[in-house]
Amino acid sequence: xxxxxxxxxxxxxxxxxxxxxxxxxxxxxxxxxxxxxxxxxxxxxxxxxxxxxxxxxxxxxxxxxxxxxxxxxxxxxxxxxxxxxxxxxxxxxxxxxxxxxxxxxxxxxxxxx
Amino acid sequence: xxxxxxxxxxxxxxxxxxxxxxxxxxxxxxxxxxxxxxxxxxxxxxxxxxxxxxxxxxxxxxxxxxxxxxxxxxxxxxxxxxxxxxxxxxxxxxxxxxxxxxxxxxxxxxxx
Numbered sequence: 001x002x003x004x005x006x007x008x009x010x011x012x013x014x015x016x017x018x019x020x021x022x023x024x025x026x027x028x029x030x031x032x033x034x035x036x037x038x039x040x041x042x043x044x045x046x047x048x049x050x051x052x053x054x055x056x057x058x059x060x061x062x063x064x065x066x067x068x069x070x071x072x073x074x075x076x077x078x079x080x081x082x083x084x085x086x087x088x089x090x091x092x093x094x095x096x097x098x099x100x101x102x103x104x105x106x107x108x109x110x111x112x113x
Numbered sequence: 114x115x116x117x118x119x120x121x122x123x124x125x126x127x128x129x130x131x132x133x134x135x136x137x138x139x140x141x142x143x144x145x146x147x148x149x150x151x152x153x154x155x156x157x158x159x160x161x162x163x164x165x166x167x168x169x170x171x172x173x174x175x176x177x178x179x180x181x182x183x184x185x186x187x188x189x190x191x192x193x194x195x196x197x198x199x200x201x202x203x204x205x206x207x208x209x210x211x212x213x214x215x216x217x218x219x220x221x222x223x224x225x
Contacts (some may be wrong), residue, residue, distance in 0.1 A: 004156075031211055043157065043200065043215040056210045091156050100145050100204060100211060104156035 002026040004105035006092050012111045013082055021077045021108045023092030032075045033093040033102060034067065036060070043091070049075065082112045115140045117216035119201050125222045129190045134219045136201030137183040144206040146184050147213060148177050151198045160199075191223045 005024045013019050025032050034046040047057045049067055066078045075094075079086055089109050093102040116139040126132055138146065145164050149157035161170040163179035170177050174195060176187045186199055198220045202213040 033212070035213075042217050043202075043213075045212040045214065048210070048212055056212055058212075089154075095211065099162075101147070101159055101162050102211075102213060103159055104149075106156045107154075109154075 004092055004094055004103055006090075006105040006108050008108060009106065010109045010111070012113065015084060015112055016081050019079050019082055019110065021079075021090050021092075021110070023075045023077075023105055024073050025075055025092065025094030026096075026103060027073070029094035029096045029103075031055075031095045031097075031102075032067075032069070033095075034077045035091045035093060035104075036088040037091065037107075038088045046077075079110075082110075084112050086110060087112045115203055115205055115214040117201055117203055117214055119199075119216035119219050121219060122217070123220045123222070125224065126188070126191050128192060128223055128225050131187070131189045131191070133188070134186040134199055134221070135183060136186070136216055138201075138203045140203045140205050140214075142206035144204045144211075146179055147202045147204065148175075148184070148186055149200040149202065151200055151218065153198075157200055188221065191221070193223045193225050196221055196223045 007022045032049040037043045045058050047061045048055045064080045068076050089107040091107045092105045095102045118137045120135045145162050148160040151157045161177040166181045168179050174189050178185045198218040200218045202215045
């Protein structure tokens with residue numbers, strides 16, 4: 001069964017460093033998303049991406065964040081200068097054209113020290 | 114702003130003891146209501162989508178229902194492997210926006 005994959009599973013970085021989180025969405029899906037979940041809190045929407053451009057972003061998704069689909073399979077989230085409060089689980093999700101169901105990856109746990 | 118409230122926060126059940134989880138929502142036009150299961154440290158696992166009031170969907174011991182203001186997830190004769198956090202999310206009916214707004218979840222523990 002097709003699934004969304006994410007790498008790495010755990011990333012530890014120092015405050016101020018840049019990190020890139022990687023995702024491989026389900027192959028025939030057209031819509032891509034990033035969400036995050038701070039420990040003990042709700043899953044929060046960050047950004048959605050369609051047709052090689054951002055279609056929606058939340059207030060959390062400020063200038064420190066960017067997304068890219070560098071090739072036909074990968075979808076990345078970059079945080080330019082990490083802060084302590086960026087520590088969270090980051091989930092990638094994808095959905096197809098004919099359905100609105102979003103399928104989530106296993107997540108990347110980002111720890112900023 | 115879309116709001117999703119789930120109750121109770123936590124539910125402890127004996128194996129075989131059926132129960133229901135509630136998700137109440139406020140959204141300016143509902144495209145869909147989604148139920149996910151989340152195990153500790155894992156990503157949300159898709160369970161159901163409901164699109165209109167009166168709709169019901171079933172999967173094994175789970176049944177989801179939808180009204181104009183809330184959704185219920187019924188767990189019939191649960192087993193220990195049904196222990197997880199169940200998340201409800203809404204998707205507003207906006208043309209280019211498919212984002213999900215999640216509730217805080219209900220953590221279900223089923224004891225053998």
